[in-house]
Amino acid sequence: MPRHADRRRDSRGAVAVGNPAQNDPVHDHPRPVRRPIGVLTLLLPVSSVLALLAGCAADGPTAPPTGPPSDPAPAPADTARDELAALAAAARDRHLTARYTLSGTDGPTRDITVTSANDGSWRVDVPGGALGGTADVALVATPDGLFQCALPSAGHSGPASCVRLGDRDDAVPHRLDPRVQHPFTDWLEVLTDRRTALSVSVATAPPGVPGSCYAVESTAASLTPPLDVGIYCYQPDGTPTFVRAALGTLTLAGPPGPAPDTVPLAGPVVAGEPLGQQAEQASPSPGTP
Known part of the structure; x- marks a missing residue:
């Protein structure tokens, strides 16, 4: 076959020599499609903006829940009330002898002796605590009961003797109550119980009074x-140091002493009548109208 028979012309009129499969690959494979430069320029910023928006949505704050609102957070605890309750609890466990x-009060300043024994028994000596301030008494609580003991004094010339008032946890009858024993006995339980309707705030300690002080008011008018x-004032170990209330002002007179194992009665138990708060009226003399 003549040599010019191998010559072919491409689409542009150029002559290709040799094997068509080797010399004209353009006709065997499709050419890549070229996009206009302007379209690529517009697409790139749009994709970047979409990626930025997606990132912001992922890092943004979590949407609030759509369910029902939860209960409100509990109010903060009354700090002063809790502090006083803790000190009163320590006072209940505090065993000592103190003056x-x-x-x-209406009478002169008096010395009150308080004894809290290791076995839980207690005694409070109250000079002028009966018969209008003329008789000295002691209130004593032991495992055998609650007693009033009459002490030798102007209003009680005989020896010391005691009358049983009831069980050890019973209240002293109002007509017999000198009231100064309460801050060391049953009122400590009231101060310890956070359910009691009390309003408590921190108070400034009087000059020379150690410990922490609290103003206490009743909210059940x-x-x-x-x-x-x-x-009411207490040292950190629960020692009462100061009380100012309707009963008068009680102030710790010195460092407390050690507690005895138990509190003995001031005298024998008798079957007589206890001494009341009011002074006894003198019996009219014979012949007095």
């Missing part, structure tokens, strides 16, 4: 207050 001065409103 307090009682002032602010229509009921009999469970204790006297006033100022």
Whole structure:
């Protein structure tokens, strides 16, 4: 075959020599499609913006829940009330022998002796605590009961003797109650119980009074207050150092002493009548109209 028979012309009129499969690959494979430069320029910024928006949505704040609102958070605890309750609890466990001065009453300043024994028995000696301030008494609680002991004094010339008033946890009858024993006995339970309707705030300690002080008020105005409103002060170990209330002002007179194992009665138990708060009226003499 003549040599010119191998010559072919491409689409542009150029002559190709040799094997068509080797010399004209353009006709065997499709050419790539070229996009206009302007379209690529527009597409790139759009894709970048979409990626940026997606990133912001992923890092943004979580949407609030759509369910029902939860209960409100509980109010903060009353710090002063909790502190006083803790100190009163320590006072209930505090066993000691201490002397307090009682002032602010109708009579002169008196020395009150408080004994809290290791077995839980207690005794409070109250000079002038009966018969209008003329007789000295002691209130004593032992496992055998609650007693009033009459001590030798102007209003009680005989020896010391005791009358049983009831069980050890019974309340002292109102007509016999000198009231100064309450801050060391049953009022401590009231101060410890956080359910009691009390309003408590921190108070400034009087000059020379150690410990922390709290102003206590009753919030149950229509009921009999469970204790006297006033100022109550305690050392960290629970030692009462100061009380100012309707009963008067009690101030710790010196460092407390050790507690005995138990509190003995001041005298034998007799079957007589206890001494009341009011002074006894003199019996009219014979012949007096």
